[in-house]
Amino acid sequence: MTLAESARPQVAARPADPRRWAALVLLCTANFMVILDAQAVIMGVPVIAADLGLSPVEAQWILSGNLLTFGGLLLLGGRAADLLGRRRVFMLGTALFLAVSVLSAVATAGPLLLVARTLHGVSAALMAPTALAILTDMFPEGRERNRAFAAWSALAAMGATIGLLLGGALLGWFGWPSLFFVNVPVAVLMLVLSPVLLRESRDASAQRSLGVAGAVLSTASLGLLVYLLVEAPTLGWTSFPVLGLAVVFAALIGVTIAVDRRSAAPMLPARLFRSPIVLGGNLLTVLMAMLAYGMSVVLSQYSLGVLGYTPIRFGLSQSVMPIACVAGAYAAQKALARMTVRPVAVAAFVLLGTGSALLIGISPGAGYLTTVLPGLVVFGLGLGIGPVVLAAAALNRVTPADAGIASGINVAAFQIGGALGVAVVSTIIAANMAATPGPSGALAGFHAGMAACTGFGAAGVVVAFVLLRRAHRGTLAAVPRMH
Structure with a gap:
């Protein structure tokens, strides 16, 4: 038996971190706050x-600037965490989140706020994928990890609805700076608790190089894609600027793939996409x-x-959905212990x-209890189940060296999907309104x-039927334990 072989059982047998459940609260809080x-x-x-x-146009960039840097830098944030240490990068992102929240709250001019919101996207790109990678490291495969994913999913869904409720209340009572000041005490608490609850993790065998060319190209590609999706509904999907940007994006992707193939530290490792489950x-x-x-x-x-x-x-009308999300997330982690990925x-x-x-039937005359509520409950159940099983699949058997980048890819997939969903649905709504002016066109x-x-x-x-067909029960054991 070689030295490496004799060492393997010791790594596998390492006891679970006793702080993992308290750490889970911290990590879910970070995602919740983002x-x-x-x-x-x-x-x-x-x-x-x-x-x-x-x-x-300037007001739109309060949201778009944040989305651009968040989506564009996710892969870079994930890879930086792999190389520099996940706890270190998580704390760096949290510290930046704290600073830009204060800067946003005290901003007295539009340009300053736009800069702060753009920097907020950077902080989120450091926090979100790193938190998911740390979670995957701290929880052993199987039921515990599925439970952790369920908590992550449920709190994220609750954050979406609570954000609408809290935002409306804070605006009415204290004014818009309170939207940002509310982040400050939570960010301070996260910074204090991170060294206590989170262990540092990186793989000693990981390539100690960021791959500058791949990092620049992948970041530019993602940023351009997000910008394209943000601007397309306004400029028109077939307009010259949109089509031109689409060509540039395709060229950047091609160059990125070519550079990554020759790099010792690719930003988008091809091995991550060889598994149909991932x-x-x-x-x-x-x-x-x-x-x-x-x-x-x-x-x-x-x-x-x-x-x-x-x-x-x-916000109150949507409040049933996060309750359904929690139920769905709980059901998902139970189901994953009994069946394969595909049916879930x-x-x-x-x-x-x-x-x-069910929600297609909404109209001013439709009753909330008979039309809207059933649709929200059913949709919320699916929204609770989805992130649990999809995060588990996207991180399926990822190596320790790739845990951060794999988490970054999964979070980036969600951000890109969100931007694409907004762009497509907004375009469809606008086109129908233009074709039929008046209330009937809006409906x-x-x-x-x-x-x-x-x-x-x-x-x-x-897609689930086609790509997840080879998944077997027990194959959601994602990332091996890290040092």
């Missing part, structure tokens, strides 16, 4: 724009995000624009598609947008 902040700021954009004198997990994550964000666009615009709901009333993923997309189909637009979400759900069922 999502909470984004949702709360959505509610505050009109008020902020009016107070700081921002034009509609590939399927990430593709389905894109579709799930398209559903989540697309449905949010339809319901928010319909409720606030057509029904005249206040932000608080809208299929069930998630069937529920998401069915919930969207037709919202119905068409929700029908598109139903189509995303059907596509997810097909």
